[in-house]
Amino acid sequence: MTNPAGRFGVHGGQYIPETLMNAVIELEAAYNHYKNDPEFNAELQTLFNEYANRPSRLYFAQKLTEALGGAKIYLKREDLNHTGAHKINNVLGQALLAKKMGKTRLIAETGAGQHGVATATAAALMGMECVVFMGEEDTKRQALNVYRMRLLGAEVIPVTSGTATLKDAVSEAMREWTSRIDDTHYCLGSVMGPHPFPTIVRDFQAVISKEIKQQILEKEGRLPDAVMACVGGGSNAIGTFYHFIEDSSVRLIGCEAAGRGIDTFETAATINTGKLGIFHGMKSYFCQDEYGQIAPVYSISAGLDYPGIGPEHAYLHDIGRAEYVAVTDEEAVNAFEYLSRTEGIIPAIESAHAVAHAMKIAPQMGKDKIIVITVSGRGDKDCAAIARYRGENIYE
Amino acid sequence: MNKIQDAFRNGKAFIPFITCGDPDLETTGKLVRAMAEAGADIIELGIPFSDPTAEGPTIQGANLRALSGGVTTDKIFDFVRTLKDVTVPLVFMTYANVVFSYGIKRFAAACAETGIAGLILPDVPHEEKEEFAPVFRAKGIDFISLIAPTSDQRIAEIAKDAEGFIYIVSSLGVTGVRSEIRTDLAAVTEQIRKYTDIPCAIGFGISTPEQAAKMAKIADGCIVGSAIVKQIAEHKTDSAEPVAAYVRSMKAAMQ
Numbered sequence: 001m002t003n004p005a006g007r008f009g010v011h012g013g014q015y016i017p018e019t020l021m022n023a024v025i026e027l028e029a030a031y032n033h034y035k036n037d038p039e040f041n042a043e044l045q046t047l048f049n050e051y052a053n054r055p056s057r058l059y060f061a062q063k064l065t066e067a068l069g070g071a072k073i074y075l076k077r078e079d080l081n082h083t084g085a086h087k088i089n090n091v092l093g094q095a096l097l098a099k100k101m102g103k104t105r106l107i108a109e110t111g112a113g114q115h116g117v118a119t120a121t122a123a124a125l126m127g128m129e130c131v132v133f134m135g136e137e138d139t140k141r142q143a144l145n146v147y148r149m150r151l152l153g154a155e156v157i158p159v160t161s162g163t164a165t166l167k168d169a170v171s172e173a174m175r176e177w178t179s180r181i182d183d184t185h186y187c188l189g190s191v192m193g194p195h196p197f198p199t200i201v202r203d204f205q206a207v208i209s210k211e212i213k214q215q216i217l218e219k220e221g222r223l224p225d226a227v228m229a230c231v232g233g234g235s236n237a238i239g240t241f242y243h244f245i246e247d248s249s250v251r252l253i254g255c256e257a258a259g260r261g262i263d264t265f266e267t268a269a270t271i272n273t274g275k276l277g278i279f280h281g282m283k284s285y286f287c288q289d290e291y292g293q294i295a296p297v298y299s300i301s302a303g304l305d306y307p308g309i310g311p312e313h314a315y316l317h318d319i320g321r322a323e324y325v326a327v328t329d330e331e332a333v334n335a336f337e338y339l340s341r342t343e344g345i346i347p348a349i350e351s352a353h354a355v356a357h358a359m360k361i362a363p364q365m366g367k368d369k370i371i372v373i374t375v376s377g378r379g380d381k382d383c384a385a386i387a388r389y390r391g392e393n394i395y396e
Numbered sequence: 397m398n399k400i401q402d403a404f405r406n407g408k409a410f411i412p413f414i415t416c417g418d419p420d421l422e423t424t425g426k427l428v429r430a431m432a433e434a435g436a437d438i439i440e441l442g443i444p445f446s447d448p449t450a451e452g453p454t455i456q457g458a459n460l461r462a463l464s465g466g467v468t469t470d471k472i473f474d475f476v477r478t479l480k481d482v483t484v485p486l487v488f489m490t491y492a493n494v495v496f497s498y499g500i501k502r503f504a505a506a507c508a509e510t511g512i513a514g515l516i517l518p519d520v521p522h523e524e525k526e527e528f529a530p531v532f533r534a535k536g537i538d539f540i541s542l543i544a545p546t547s548d549q550r551i552a553e554i555a556k557d558a559e560g561f562i563y564i565v566s567s568l569g570v571t572g573v574r575s576e577i578r579t580d581l582a583a584v585t586e587q588i589r590k591y592t593d594i595p596c597a598i599g600f601g602i603s604t605p606e607q608a609a610k611m612a613k614i615a616d617g618c619i620v621g622s623a624i625v626k627q628i629a630e631h632k633t634d635s636a637e638p639v640a641a642y643v644r645s646m647k648a649a650m651q
Contacts, residue, residue, distance in 0.1 A: 015492050015519045017450045018554075019544040019565060161456060162447060171449045178450070179569030181546060278492040278519070279447065291469050292497025293446040 006195020009318050011311030014194040016281045019178045027185075028196040030101045035203065040100065047092045048207065051125070052082045054089075056208075058215035058372070063342045071225065071365035073358060076212050076374040078236060079347065085377030086208060086236040087118035091187060093204035095122035098185035105129040105184045109173040111138055111166035111232065112303035112350060113145025114377050115189030120154035122187075130154035133172040135165035138302045144381055163296040166232070166306045170280055190233025191310035194281030198310050205239025212372055213243050220370060226251035226361075229374040230353040231324065232268070232304035234313045236376035241322060251323065253361075254313060255353040257299030258326035268297035270309040271317050271324035279307075284314040300329040300389065303350040303377075331356040333389055336379060348377030349386065399485045399513045400438060400538050400560040404595040408650040409437035409617030410608070411597055412624050412643055413489060415458035416441050417467030421475045423633045430640040432484040435647035438561075439482075440516065440619065443472055443490035450518040452572030454622040457629060469498050476510040485513035487540065487560075492519045492528075500531050508535035514560045516540045522554050533559065543588060544568075545579040555591035562588060564615060566600040572622045574601030581614050605649030612650035620646065 005028075006012045014024060034040040048054040057077040065073045078086035095106060106123050108130070110116030116132035123130035132149055136158040139146050149156050162168040170193075177186040191198045191205070209227070216224055227244055229237035231254035244250040256269040267273055270285050277286040279294055287295035287307040299305040309324075316322035332349055335356035340346045347355055354373050362371055379386075387394045403409055412431050416424050428439055444462040448455065476486065488507065495503045495517065507515065515532055522541065529539035538560025543551055545568060555562065564584060566577045585596055598611045599619030611618040627642060628635040 014521060014523050016521060017518050017544070017565075018521050018542045018550075019546055019568060021521050021523070021544075021550060022546045022548060161453075167447065171447050174449050175452075175570045181568065275497075278496050280449070281519075286493070288493070288497065290497070292493040292495075293463065294493070 006199065008312045008315035011284045011314040012195055012198060013283050014281060015278050016194045017178055023181045024194055024196065030097060031196055031200050034097055034100055044093055044096055052088045052092060053080060055211045056080050058212060061343050067342050068359060068362040070363040070367065071369035071371045073362055074372045076208060076372055078208065079375045079378035083118045083121050085114040085348065086205060086239060087115040087189060089207055090201045090204040090235060091118040091122045094187045095126050099126055103183055103185040106187045107131045107173050107176055107184055108187045108189060109169035110134050110189065111305055113142040113381065114303060117145050117148050119187050120149040120152035123154060124152045132156050133159050133169040135169050136160050137164040141302050141385055142381055190235040191238045191312060192233040192280060192282060192308060198312055201235050202238045202242060202312060205235050206242040208239035208374060209241060209243035216372065223247055223250050224370040224372045226253055227372045228253040228255060228354045228358055230255045230304060230350045230376060231309060231313060232306045234310040236374055238310060238312055240374040245321060252321060253357065254322055254324045255327050255357045256324055257301055257304035257353055258328045259298040261328055262326045266298035268299040268305050269326040270307065272326045282311050284308055284311045300332065301349045304353065325357055327353040327356045333386055335359055336386055346379035347375045348379050349382040351376045401595060403437045403485050404616050406437055408612040409597060410435060410643060410647040410650060411438045411440055411617055411619040412436050413440040413442060413619060413621035414624060414628065415444055415462050416472045416475065417444060417462035417465050418458040418628055419461055419632050420465055421467065421471065423635065425478060426636040427639055428479055428482055430636040431643050432482050434640040434643035436484055436643050438485045438487055440487050440489045443469060443488055443494050445491040445494055448491060450570055452570040452622060454625050455571050458625045469494060473506045473510050476512065480511060487514035487516060488512055489516040492517050500528060504531045504535045504537060507537050512537060514538035514540050516563060518542065551587045552591050555588045558592055558594055561595040561597050564596055564598045566598050571600055573603040577601055585614050605645050608646045609649045
């Protein structure tokens, strides 16, 4: 029996232990039911608008545009969402779905802590129990978010296995799910993992490009020439791309974390340095050695510090529809500072990777061109780490 | 009759698991011979993976030790070549990416050439097995299916297609010693029996002779990993003897 469901070209699939198969089948059935249910969608829309502060603004960054001297730059302000990042879009959708399925407990992995905070938030709102797995290394890098999750009533479990970062948090959350399925939904934070997660998460994040399209048509009367976002697993990027995939005039640009450079081992740029593999439930591109051992990746950004990329991105890369570029720590930190100074907007260090690439390409584009950059999250959480990167010894 | 099913003819089968290269391949070789001598009916050899998502802390530790010792898939095939005189069937247990990155066909050919009888990939469920199983079947290697306490209505289709033996996962969660197994394994086995007569072995959480005896009443064999890996972690290069004694006690308890 072959199951073509959940494939994006050769990518995707359901490479998970038998113990979890019925859980993902049940999830798929529930999702297929509720995604077309007017009541579910109305409830989610209300949560988006009233609770998460949607629609998020599409802001014309006039000073940034003038400073770079090229294409007109708009910022999609996902940083202004409740909890400070795009992660809340997916979490509200999944938490509502889990609740409809009769689940009472949410588990999640988190890298930078934004998805963990969003999950803890939704759990608090909906009266659900919440456990978040976070690499021990990341609990140190993002101590403030650990506190936020605890404040929201979640239990945060530091993961010490492997590299003690995002990939290990995913592994540990998967292990936890195999041991407790009945009452527990694994609220996966990105467009990755086994089918149906890449599709579910994409659909909930697609609100980003749906809004961008409406907003840019209102403001400019035409589609943008490029939309850009940072890519770890790729949820804000797929959300930014989705409603533009059919519009071939719109360039889709994903910005990966090159860490200290794609010619070093300290990188997390999956499309630029990885190869086809099978891990965390999916076939996609992964940073790995010649024997398929997953590489210990690195990026200054805890949210992009992941050795794989969602299967739909791998497919968009294969067919040449989207471009994936690598941005180093240094470039991202420069962009973090630059956007703060020019626009008074402190982006998440993850989002700063997209800003950094825009700083490279906008000046080469004509003034009649339009770029949209998704600012996936706010940068407050990163201030202490960036200060340390610059040699200022501040701790939260 | 195939080599794996043949191994279930000698009373209830005891199937120990060890990770290749934990702590080194020389010790793995000693362990294989000692366990075969002590009555193991099939031996499961783990090829270490950096991120073994189906394993608890004990076997995660074995994977880590083996990889830090520099073991690779090629070194493991070279090592298995030195075990040609071992008559007990050897079965590989590893993760999809280890096989995929090596090349599925190339991996199957190397298994056939080195005399590996079967393959277990815990992250390849029924839905994804077509990518792997036919390639191994063509080389006479069994692609072993797992059935979990949550499999329910999936049991029929998995069992109908099963090769070698069926690996019944005793309980929810990852590998590791458990003091108590609550799943109604007799019901699961009975369900499987409706669709196939190939042998069934129960694994996950079994460590004591009492548990093994209990499992032997329900199924055709039992699989023990973490309890053995713990001993290897403790006795390191001197683990062949204590592990052999353990295998003897488990095999005896099951008869």
